[in-house]
Amino acid sequence: xxxxxxxxxxxxxxxxxxxxxxxxxxxxxxxxxxxxxxxxxxxxxxxxxxxxxxxxxxxxxxxxxxxxxxxxxxxxxxxxxxxxxxxxxxxxxxxxxxxxxxxxxxxxxxxxxxxxxxxxxxxxxxxxxxxxxxxxxxxxxxxxxxxxx
Numbered sequence: 001x002x003x004x005x006x007x008x009x010x011x012x013x014x015x016x017x018x019x020x021x022x023x024x025x026x027x028x029x030x031x032x033x034x035x036x037x038x039x040x041x042x043x044x045x046x047x048x049x050x051x052x053x054x055x056x057x058x059x060x061x062x063x064x065x066x067x068x069x070x071x072x073x074x075x076x077x078x079x080x081x082x083x084x085x086x087x088x089x090x091x092x093x094x095x096x097x098x099x100x101x102x103x104x105x106x107x108x109x110x111x112x113x114x115x116x117x118x119x120x121x122x123x124x125x126x127x128x129x130x131x132x133x134x135x136x137x138x139x140x141x142x143x144x145x146x147x148x149x
Contacts, residue, residue, distance in 0.1 A: 030085035106133030
């Protein structure tokens with residue numbers, strides 16, 4: 001535990017800030033999904049997103065950095081948010097930086113159980129290293145947006 005704290009304090013300030021944002025937002029999004037449901041949580045996040053232009057040269061690097069810190073958060077605190085909360089938080093944080101991503105949902109069958117998962121894609125590319133889920137076609141968030149109109 002001490003080595004993890006030491007590692008955190010040795011990170012650059014901008015990296016600490018990314019982790020703190022994720023560590024704060026994922027549990028809040030999880031709470032929102034549980035209490036006021038997905039659609040309203042999504043609308044609340046939309047209300048608070050102020051987009052800033054992103055540096056085109058560093059977008060992929062930024063997306064990967066945020067994804068890596070989300071993975072680290074889930075590894076260290078698996079009880080503080082499911083994949084949907086993490087994916088929606090990541091989608092929100094990247095949009096605030098002016099980076100468009102897609103929130104995807106998929107399913108797979110394992111041992112006679114149907115399992116669901118959510119993840120983020122950037123420019124149609126999967127950010128996770130292992131994902132055997134079959135994605136639903138289209139954008140779920142576009143569909144939710146159409147339902148809001």
